[in-house]
Amino acid sequence: MANTVTLERQMTVNVYDILEEQLKGMGSRPSGVVFVHCKNMEQQPEAEVNEALERTCETEFQLWKDSKTSTIAVFLPGLTLNATHYQALLIKQELLERLGEADPRLTIAGFPEMGSPSRHMLKNMAESAKLSQSTDIQLYTKNETMTAPGKILIVDYDETTREFLRIRLSMQGYETFEAVDGLSAIELAKKINPDLILTELNLYGVSGLSFIHQIQSLELQIQPKVIVLTDQRVEDTISKCFEKGVDDYVTKPYSPVELDARIRRCFQSNAVS
Missing domain, CATH: 3.30.70.270 (Reverse transcriptase/Diguanylate cyclase domain)
Structure with a gap:
């Protein structure tokens, strides 16, 4: 006891x-x-x-x-x-x-x-x-960590995953956008300039690593943070993601409350930088 x-x-x-x-x-x-x-x-x-x-x-x-x-x-x-x-x-x-x-x-x-x-x-x-x-x-979460609702782009081929993240994040005040593949996500990112991108590595049209590289190469007003959400646990893949500049790497299945905390840390980092 x-x-x-x-x-x-x-x-x-x-x-x-x-x-x-x-x-x-x-x-x-x-x-x-x-x-x-x-x-x-x-x-x-x-x-x-x-x-x-x-x-x-x-x-x-x-x-x-x-x-x-x-x-x-x-x-x-x-x-x-x-x-x-x-x-x-x-x-x-x-x-x-x-x-x-x-x-x-x-x-x-x-x-x-x-x-x-x-x-x-x-x-x-x-x-x-x-x-x-x-x-x-x-x-x-402290309201003062963001002066305005943050914009989050969710990139995943699985509709159920996108819906779960959209509902959970919207309830916390974030403005959410969705894309089913890397190519459409890149085009959407150019239009909305998201603060954060949550992306699967297994994407249609372009590989996850290539997608991350292209996102990092976009000339946006604010460079978005990137969190990878995937079931890939290979050490080499994880290392390559961080080499590409991702801010966090979360393996599925994950704790929703822990993901909330990691997202919040990304926004706090944006507020400080």
């Missing part, structure tokens, strides 16, 4: 001040935060969340309830974003099994990927969970 830490709920110190202090104390070490809100419950199920964590979490955790936002905050020191997402799935499953119509909404974030934590950021995370209209676990 994991080492568990739960604090007194009637606190004079603000939940977000404590959580901010805990996160900053982690330095560069990974940690996760989960906010839980059950839309159909007047009293939030603090005991059930705690019991779920005691059964499934293999590391120490801390938990608080914030009555002002009607949310439960969970601090997971040592967990990566991927592991935090998995833990959130277990919490959600437990609540659905035990509380039926609780309708849990969860928002997660990984640190230090999110940058320096602040009370304001954490309060926004809580509000995001409370106001979420989706039953999917949400990855929290």
Whole structure:
């Protein structure tokens, strides 16, 4: 069983001040935060969340309830974003099994990927969970990372893959465009000047590596970032992609929440450069 830490709920110190202090104390070490809100419950199920964590979490955790936002905050020191997402799935499953119509909404974030934590950021995370209209676990992103919705070009021959990415990315505020092959993607890129291209390597009309080279050679106002999404795991292929200048390489099957984080990092890099 994991080492568990739960604090007194009637606190004079603000939940977000404590959580901010805990996160900053982690330095560069990974940690996760989960906010839980059950839309159909007047009293939030603090005991059930705690019991779920005691059964499934293999590391120490801390938990608080914030009555002002009607949310439960969970601090997971040592967990990566991927592991935090998995833990959130277990919490959600437990609540659905035990509380039926609780309708849990969860928002997660990984640190230090999110940058320096602040009370304001954490309060926004809580509000995001409370106001979420989706039953999917949400990855929290700071609105200030982009001054305008980013443009993402999705290049994949598989219609189901394109549809999944389009829906998920659109829900996060990105402006999405689609192409079924490399040649049409190149023409579309000239017209829309995307901020980011998500591309499969197995493309019709032009090979994936040739497509990447041609994209990098286009005279665009802003050179797009490129993330490869593929089932090709050959080391030589991966090396050649990075030699061509791709920004990230993600193998299928992948964690959607991890892909969200990698996309966000690309946009943060654009904002800094």
